[in-house]
Amino acid sequence: MEVHRISIRSDETLSVEDGEQASIGGGPHLIRDGWRARSRLAIMSSKRISTMHFSQFSSPQGRHLISEKLEGFNNIYTELENIYDKRPFDQQSAASLLQLWLLVMSGKPMSIFELGTGSRASTIALALAAAEVPGCTVYGVDIAPRDFRGFTASHFPTLQFGSVVDKAVEATTFAIPDEWERPILMFYDAHDGGLPGKIISRHAISSWFPKLSGQTVVIHDCLVLPNDAPTEYPSPYHGAIHWSGQKIIGFAEVGPLMEWMNRERIEFWQPGEELAKLGFPMAESYLIAFTAP
Numbered sequence: 001m002e003v004h005r006i007s008i009r010s011d012e013t014l015s016v017e018d019g020e021q022a023s024i025g026g027g028p029h030l031i032r033d034g035w036r037a038r039s040r041l042a043i044m045s046s047k048r049i050s051t052m053h054f055s056q057f058s059s060p061q062g063r064h065l066i067s068e069k070l071e072g073f074n075n076i077y078t079e080l081e082n083i084y085d086k087r088p089f090d091q092q093s094a095a096s097l098l099q100l101w102l103l104v105m106s107g108k109p110m111s112i113f114e115l116g117t118g119s120r121a122s123t124i125a126l127a128l129a130a131a132e133v134p135g136c137t138v139y140g141v142d143i144a145p146r147d148f149r150g151f152t153a154s155h156f157p158t159l160q161f162g163s164v165v166d167k168a169v170e171a172t173t174f175a176i177p178d179e180w181e182r183p184i185l186m187f188y189d190a191h192d193g194g195l196p197g198k199i200i201s202r203h204a205i206s207s208w209f210p211k212l213s214g215q216t217v218v219i220h221d222c223l224v225l226p227n228d229a230p231t232e233y234p235s236p237y238h239g240a241i242h243w244s245g246q247k248i249i250g251f252a253e254v255g256p257l258m259e260w261m262n263r264e265r266i267e268f269w270q271p272g273e274e275l276a277k278l279g280f281p282m283a284e285s286y287l288i289a290f291t292a293p
């Protein structure tokens, strides 16, 4: 197998031994167009779940609504970049916010478990969708969540959000409350070692996932590549192989999470692929979704 070596140069360009180059904006970035195109081919040719998850949006009206939402999320993302004076997170984009919105609109959860509220970009997408699903509440879990109401009142005063309830807690001490109404959608976006010594994935596997049996879990920062993709990645990225043969590149948690998915034979699907099936380019997609066993 051909081995590619990737390194980050001081001008923040991802360079690859075979001469391929990709600009990476504000920091290490998982995107490499060549690999992404090949990754799509690998997925199309592998035995994957063939259901169309966002089929309710396949009509011309549905696609028109998606176009409008994408434009809205582009505006929101531009505003977030102005607020933070940079792109809040490299693996996040208007397209990924749109995918979160679609996940809520298609799954109609009553509870959304948002692990890692950070810049509040993901909360904005989830809470905009929650406003359209009667009874839906976003439960944000973060060691130090930014005040959502105050933040959105100053920066996004015209947007209508659903209910957001934050819990300021270290994730590995958090248990999913029995009273959370089902269906539950979990959005997993906090990293092992994000707080020194805290391995969230271990807690997720032993405490949260058993309680989420039959529910949808979406993990952020997972780039899906064919299994002959590079074997070395710049820090802080890690690689793991899913039993389908695909390689997942992400942060430290991808190792334990893929080990668990392999043990349980859990399939995943990509919201970005689903959006592509509706005719929207699969730009910058790093979400994978699965049903907890």
Ligand SMILES: C[S@@+](CC[C@H](N)C(=O)[O-])C[C@H]1O[C@@H](n2cnc3c(N)ncnc32)[C@H](O)[C@@H]1O
Residues within 6 Å of the ligand: 088, 089, 092, 115, 116, 117, 118, 119, 120, 121, 122, 123, 141, 142, 143, 144, 169, 170, 171, 172, 189, 190, 191, 193, 194, 195, 198, 200
């Ligand atoms: C990648 S950011 C989340 C990004 C966010 N979804 C957004 O859209 O901006 C990760 C978040 O996880 C939180 N975090 C990391 N480790 C944690 C832990 N062990 N317990 C609680 N929160 C943690 C951090 O405070 C940070 O806000």
